[in-house]
Amino acid sequence: MPKIKPRVPLPKRPPEERIKDFNEVALGYDEKLAIEEASRCLQCPNKPCVKGCPVGVDIPRFIKLIRERRFEEAYKVIKDKCPIPAITGRVCPQERQCEKYCTLAKLGQPIAIGALERFVADWAREHGIAVEHAPKTSVGKKVAVVGSGPAGIVVAADLARLGYEVTMFEALHVPGGVLVYGIPEYRLPKKIVYDEINYLRELGVNIEIGVSVGRTITVYDLLDEYDAVFVGTGAGHPRFLNVPGENLNYIYTANEFLTRINLMRAYLFPEYDTPIHRGKRVAVIGGGNTAMDAARSALRLGAEEVHVLYRRTRAEMPARKEEIENAEEEGVKFVFLVQPKGFIGNDLGNVSEIMLKKMRLGEPDASGRPRPIPTGETITFQADMVINAIGFYPNPLIPQTTPEIKTDKKGRIIVDSEGRTSMPRVYAGGDIVIGEGTVIEAMGWGRKAALAIHKDLTINKKI
Ligand SMILES: Cc1cc2nc3c(=O)[nH]c(=O)nc-3n(C[C@H](O)[C@H](O)[C@H](O)COP(=O)(O)OP(=O)(O)OC[C@H]3O[C@@H](n4cnc5c(N)ncnc54)[C@H](O)[C@@H]3O)c2cc1C
Numbered sequence: 082m083p084k085i086k087p088r089v090p091l092p093k094r095p096p097e098e099r100i101k102d103f104n105e106v107a108l109g110y111d112e113k114l115a116i117e118e119a120s121r122c123l124q125c126p127n128k129p130c131v132k133g134c135p136v137g138v139d140i141p142r143f144i145k146l147i148r149e150r151r152f153e154e155a156y157k158v159i160k161d162k163c164p165i166p167a168i169t170g171r172v173c174p175q176e177r178q179c180e181k182y183c184t185l186a187k188l189g190q191p192i193a194i195g196a197l198e199r200f201v202a203d204w205a206r207e208h209g210i211a212v213e214h215a216p217k218t219s220v221g222k223k224v225a226v227v228g229s230g231p232a233g234i235v236v237a238a239d240l241a242r243l244g245y246e247v248t249m250f251e252a253l254h255v256p257g258g259v260l261v262y263g264i265p266e267y268r269l270p271k272k273i274v275y276d277e278i279n280y281l282r283e284l285g286v287n288i289e290i291g292v293s294v295g296r297t298i299t300v301y302d303l304l305d306e307y308d309a310v311f312v313g314t315g316a317g318h319p320r321f322l323n324v325p326g327e328n329l330n331y332i333y334t335a336n337e338f339l340t341r342i343n344l345m346r347a348y349l350f351p352e353y354d355t356p357i358h359r360g361k362r363v364a365v366i367g368g369g370n371t372a373m374d375a376a377r378s379a380l381r382l383g384a385e386e387v388h389v390l391y392r393r394t395r396a397e398m399p400a401r402k403e404e405i406e407n408a409e410e411e412g413v414k415f416v417f418l419v420q421p422k423g424f425i426g427n428d429l430g431n432v433s434e435i436m437l438k439k440m441r442l443g444e445p446d447a448s449g450r451p452r453p454i455p456t457g458e459t460i461t462f463q464a465d466m467v468i469n470a471i472g473f474y475p476n477p478l479i480p481q482t483t484p485e486i487k488t489d490k491k492g493r494i495i496v497d498s499e500g501r502t503s504m505p506r507v508y509a510g511g512d513i514v515i516g517e518g519t520v521i522e523a524m525g526w527g528r529k530a531a532l533a534i535h536k537d538l539t540i541n542k543k544i
Contacts, residue, residue, distance in 0.1 A: 230258020360466025
């Protein structure tokens, strides 16, 4: 068997340089590196990688086109299925999706599909390549999309391309969902997010910001005006630890901390007017991607030490391996098998210490990972700032104000396999349906719902 060449590494800025700013860490392939990596693709006729892509990008085809230097055509192939490739190429956990199914993964290292997607999307942006997808004729139907994260973006793009009149409603003052307020600039530059979302405007999607559905208007109001409503409101409600001292100063939820930094650009205070506390010894509670984002952002704000405190061990951390490695390279430290029991403050009411329960691993729980069990021992940990990144709940506002939309015990909207909720003409997808997922999973749900809306309103005319 011929020897499999190793994957072409993605160039990155060195840690000592990158922790001084919020500029992008990964630099991306140039043309030469992209062609070299694309040349490793075996062009399997059964395309196993496509199976791992919830939006069904024709991966071998775009990689073949890169190999042939036909970058513009490669871009069109990707864009046909994925409206925001400069984003997905950067943030998708490819190791759990397309790259997991790559034939080369069994023989050595899988093709760097994400890095190649990113290369093509960046090349297209730099060369001003526009994709003509504007519909020729209107189907004469109106759809409201609530929430402008990845799920809503796909629904809006798919339906606009089919000729629907789409209006997107977003509670915040900019569209993008977690892409703008959660994922930091050094992983996903916001200029890229805004450019990608502009594609929706090119397709004729009307974006209404500052509209909180359930407060400003209701789903019932929307149903009066629109033929169908898609709910893609995400899982943006922080979980609290519910332990004593949680309200002390300088204990943030990751949601607040990251929103201040990413959306409000507090790291540029006073040029931007939202402030942020800059802790010296920062503790981040949790082991997921949000915890990694919070820890690495705290370092960039000038913290002397950042510790991630996690209740299981490294092997069970849900964060992407690459993100854990990036954090480690930058100097983030990890303390395993600990869980906060309470916080102690100083005379000013500022957090100064965390009381931690020591844990050990027990039998697997519902998640399949070993359950953390307290050993009975308690230790204290010094910290002048704490960021709670233990997870999020689905956003409850719409289910609370629209009881016909049924939810499960975890507050997730219940849908059929195609994205229909229990309420006629109302569809849902993304984190509000699956809980905390990924960008591409949310997009996959968006695609299903768009298809169901199209079937119900136009093909089968069920409504
Ligand atoms: C910090 C962080 C880092 C992450 N990193 C990654 C990563 O690297 N890779 C990855 O694949 N996934 C990552 N994820 C997960 C991913 O971002 C989500 O799975 C994805 O964004 C879900 O998309 P969505 O469209 O369902 O919801 P969201 O992106 O949450 O968007 C929902 C939108 O709806 C709006 N909204 C909510 N309620 C209302 C209302 N009542 N009216 C109007 N608008 C409303 C919200 O303001 C928001 O803009 C990360 C998540 C977080 C929090």
